[in-house]
Amino acid sequence: xxxxxxxxIGSGVMGSTIAAHLANAGIPSLLLDIVPxxxxxxxxxxxxxxxxxxxxxxxxxxxxxxxxxMNPAPLLVPEFADRIEVGNLSDDLARLNEVxxxxxxxxxxxxxxxxxxxxxxxxVRPGTIVTSxxxxxxxxxxxxxxxxxxxxxxxxxxxFNPPRYMKLLEIIPGPNTDPEIITFLSEFGERVLGKGVxxxxxxxxxxxxxxxxxxxxxxxxxxxxxxLTVDEVDALTGPVMGRxxxxxxxxxxxxxxxxxxxxxxxxxxxxxxxxxxxxxPEFMQTMLANGWLGDKTKQGFYKKSKGPQGKVIxxxxxxxxTYVPKKSxxxxxxxxxxxxxxxxxxxxxxxxxxxxxxxxxxxxxxPVLLYAATISKDIADxxxxxxxxxxxGFNWQMGPFEIWDALGVKTIADRVVAEGGTLPPxxxxxxxxxxxxxxxxxxxxxxxxxxxxxYHKKAVSSYEFSLKQAHKDGKKILGNAxxxxxxxxxxVACLEFHSPSNSIGADILTMIHKxxxxxxxxxxxxxIGNQGKNFCVGANLMQILLxxxxxxxxxxxxxxxxxxxxxxxLKFAKKPVVAAPFGMTLGGGAEVCLHSHAIxxxxxxxxxxxxxxxxxxxxxxxxxxxxxxAMEGILPGVQVSPDYFFAKRFEIVAMAQVSTSAEKARxxxxxxxxxxxxxxxxxxxxxxxxxxxxxxxNFRPNLPTKYKIGGAGVRATLEIALxxxxxxxxxxxxDQHIGKKIAFAMTGGxxxxxxxxxxxxxxxxxxxxxxxxxxxxxxxxxxRHMLAKGKxxxx
Numbered sequence: 001x002x003x004x005x006x007x008x009i010g011s012g013v014m015g016s017t018i019a020a021h022l023a024n025a026g027i028p029s030l031l032l033d034i035v036p037x038x039x040x041x042x043x044x045x046x047x048x049x050x051x052x053x054x055x056x057x058x059x060x061x062x063x064x065x066x067x068x069x070m071n072p073a074p075l076l077v078p079e080f081a082d083r084i085e086v087g088n089l090s091d092d093l094a095r096l097n098e099v100x101x102x103x104x105x106x107x108x109x110x111x112x113x114x115x116x117x118x119x120x121x122x123x124v125r126p127g128t129i130v131t132s133x134x135x136x137x138x139x140x141x142x143x144x145x146x147x148x149x150x151x152x153x154x155x156x157x158x159x160f161n162p163p164r165y166m167k168l169l170e171i172i173p174g175p176n177t178d179p180e181i182i183t184f185l186s187e188f189g190e191r192v193l194g195k196g197v198x199x200x201x202x203x204x205x206x207x208x209x210x211x212x213x214x215x216x217x218x219x220x221x222x223x224x225x226x227x228l229t230v231d232e233v234d235a236l237t238g239p240v241m242g243r244x245x246x247x248x249x250x251x252x253x254x255x256x257x258x259x260x261x262x263x264x265x266x267x268x269x270x271x272x273x274x275x276x277x278x279x280x281p282e283f284m285q286t287m288l289a290n291g292w293l294g295d296k297t298k299q300g301f302y303k304k305s306k307g308p309q310g311k312v313i314x315x316x317x318x319x320x321x322t323y324v325p326k327k328s329x330x331x332x333x334x335x336x337x338x339x340x341x342x343x344x345x346x347x348x349x350x351x352x353x354x355x356x357x358x359x360x361x362x363x364x365x366x367p368v369l370l371y372a373a374t375i376s377k378d379i380a381d382x383x384x385x386x387x388x389x390x391x392x393g394f395n396w397q398m399g400p401f402e403i404w405d406a407l408g409v410k411t412i413a414d415r416v417v418a419e420g421g422t423l424p425p426x427x428x429x430x431x432x433x434x435x436x437x438x439x440x441x442x443x444x445x446x447x448x449x450x451x452x453x454x455y456h457k458k459a460v461s462s463y464e465f466s467l468k469q470a471h472k473d474g475k476k477i478l479g480n481a482x483x484x485x486x487x488x489x490x491x492v493a494c495l496e497f498h499s500p501s502n503s504i505g506a507d508i509l510t511m512i513h514k515x516x517x518x519x520x521x522x523x524x525x526x527x528i529g530n531q532g533k534n535f536c537v538g539a540n541l542m543q544i545l546l547x548x549x550x551x552x553x554x555x556x557x558x559x560x561x562x563x564x565x566x567x568x569x570l571k572f573a574k575k576p577v578v579a580a581p582f583g584m585t586l587g588g589g590a591e592v593c594l595h596s597h598a599i600x601x602x603x604x605x606x607x608x609x610x611x612x613x614x615x616x617x618x619x620x621x622x623x624x625x626x627x628x629x630a631m632e633g634i635l636p637g638v639q640v641s642p643d644y645f646f647a648k649r650f651e652i653v654a655m656a657q658v659s660t661s662a663e664k665a666r667x668x669x670x671x672x673x674x675x676x677x678x679x680x681x682x683x684x685x686x687x688x689x690x691x692x693x694x695x696x697x698n699f700r701p702n703l704p705t706k707y708k709i710g711g712a713g714v715r716a717t718l719e720i721a722l723x724x725x726x727x728x729x730x731x732x733x734x735d736q737h738i739g740k741k742i743a744f745a746m747t748g749g750x751x752x753x754x755x756x757x758x759x760x761x762x763x764x765x766x767x768x769x770x771x772x773x774x775x776x777x778x779x780x781x782x783x784r785h786m787l788a789k790g791k792x793x794x795x
Contacts, residue, residue: 003100003188004027007099008029008032008105009032009089009105009120011031012105014105014133014163015105016031016067016084017070017074017161017164019031020081021159021163021193023083023084025192025679027192028083029083030092031060031084031085032088033086034059035059036058068081073164074164075164076663080663089119096123099128100129102130104116104133113137126149128153130150131154133159134158135205135266136267136270138270139154139155139174140202148176152176152181154176155174155181156171156173157170158170158200160208167196167392168208168393169195169196170208171197172199172200172201173199173202190463191679192679193679198380198389200385203270203378207385207389207390207393208389209393211371212390213267214267215368216248218367219364226363228360229317230315230317232331233360234247234248236329236350236360240346241347241350242396242398251394253294253302254295255294256294257287257288257292261280261285283318302314302316313326332353333350333353333354334350337349337353343398344407369400370423370424372400373426376426377426383438383449384439384447384449401438401449404438409431437450438450440455445472463683463686463687464685464686465488465685465686467530471484475487477518478518481507482505482506482508483507484496485511485518488686490524491524492523492689495511495512497530497535501536502530502532502537503540504538504540504563504592505540505543509562509566513565516569516570516577525696526573526578527578527579528593529688534582535580535585535589536585536586536587536588538586538611539563539619539620544774545787553775556771567594570596572704574701576695578689578691578695579592579593580601580602580684581601582602582604583604585601585606586606586607586610587618589607590607590618591625595621597695598674600675600676601675601676601677602681603662603663603681604662606660607658607662608652608670612654613782614782614792615774615779615781616774617770618653619767623742623745624745626653627646627649627710627746627747628759630649631645642753643713643714646746647717654738656792705759707756707757707759709756710748710753711748712750712752715744715747718743719743722736722739722743732794735794741773744765744769745766748762748765
């Protein structure tokens, strides 16, 4: 079974962005919507008629165009929109026989869905997978009049919005779904679409929305009872509680108030016994009537505007329905929790405090923990799926059962009982058997969860590898404070960075050389990867600044040489080296990747040579490498002007351009044609390992090569462009100064155009420019500002 093409029916925000994510994964789609009821004014002016195809496809086409304007972008690169073909439901239903999967994403009305699935069943090939992206309507009710030959391939696939960025994909089997289809689509979702897949039961709002919306409803009710303000609530229900920075009400603004109310009403209607839990305060209906829906209408619980001093953020006072200035939130319990070490201690400190903030935190956390334990068997096959659903769908750092364990199941249970509450049967069963945790972990790292009176081994993806567990299993070959070499098995090692922010310093450079020596003797090749927050944010700026302030120029020069020696050692390694970047891959992190034999990136890789932002030029071989790549791909003997090729690479370095995806990194020249990326970030270590094995079968090390330089003519072109940007006030005087240094190094210094030079010559130019800049006061000011503020200073 394979999926080569998909039809997405319904081109609204959800449908079009699902089509966009399919395009990201290399899957073309047919995006269908209804035919408009009348001509638009623009169509009338153009002389079009209702029977014109352009008119009949206009709804789907218009929504496809909107993809290019959305922020955050749903496509890895705009060009991927070409993988989406549009059509309409009146003319193109017969084309459903071209596809392997049909995804329904139309309005949430049962009668419309029932009618649509009858039409779909009449046109799809036998064995075509058909799914609904509903968030609450019964799957059984949608297709109960259709034959078993259709319903065995029918199920729910609930993508979370926005599909490109939200990891969770809930798969919901229908009453007759073939288990093989569930297994296939689960693997396809994980491997091809990059999702964290959770199996849910056919109940309203499934798993994540059921618990997440319940938690938000409880938060609203407790806010009104306690008298806390919107900004106070968000301060208490954000990162300190293991939730995202958007906390509660900022999340509603992001999702949209209308969507939130609809989701809450789905449970209130679908589960009458819980109607009270999901009944929202009256003021929210007033917000809905006013059109205060959140970010899409530019005001919701928060309202942003411009004042004399710049951006002004106001918050809604639900008692007066007016906006008031956002204030600084102060609770002793909150301050203590923020200062506590680790998330478990933060939550424990917060809910055990003695002030109003602590009381509020406990009164919103307790119901969620009890609710999850009460309904777990109704909504999911096991508690692990619930925790994963909340982590992947709502960006919680810990799911509800993980929080039970972290705070102590008996501790929470005793407090609930002392406060007059009732424990869910699942909790009573766990404690009655003498167990104190919902999860157990063996010495080998295997995790088991409690279900039906005993512990069951949690399934682990065969595509994932835990470096943390590898350390526990004694797989470390060698290491120091900055990096370790880990045995991945099958003759492949992994050089793992684990310095603060994975910044590159002496420890990592030492480990590069030691690791290469070990790999060349005993392994097929090496992966460079880690499982931190980001791959690598660059060199150790603090160390560079301290040396510069002390005017230790010889030491600094030695550091730069060592960095260059390290990246060149990677490039000329005798065994294949594959970099596995993800997230922020900046400065020195990008330079490590540029010198590897191949890259196996995460699709969400934000790569760039950003040294200009701290007043420097790339000094670890990045400037040299971009100069080399400026002329790559031109066939021998073809005479072309090098100006354009150098200008594009120069612009990327001088403007510190950062890719917005791995595919954009390819367009910027950071990834080459043979480099690849994985849609699922959890898979990149083993995907990179497989790439090493593949390269090792017929590996030939790089050999020293000489390259043509651009010379003074190309440099003059680049400097003219810099002058124009300075005159237009697009860059500062110091930016222009740095740009000239980059141009000099990239075009080969004072040597004539077309002359062949080796890489060491280009590295020397790069290092000399770096050293001249690091001693300048404006550059040191930029470094200080970046260290203090985390953003560049344009002085």
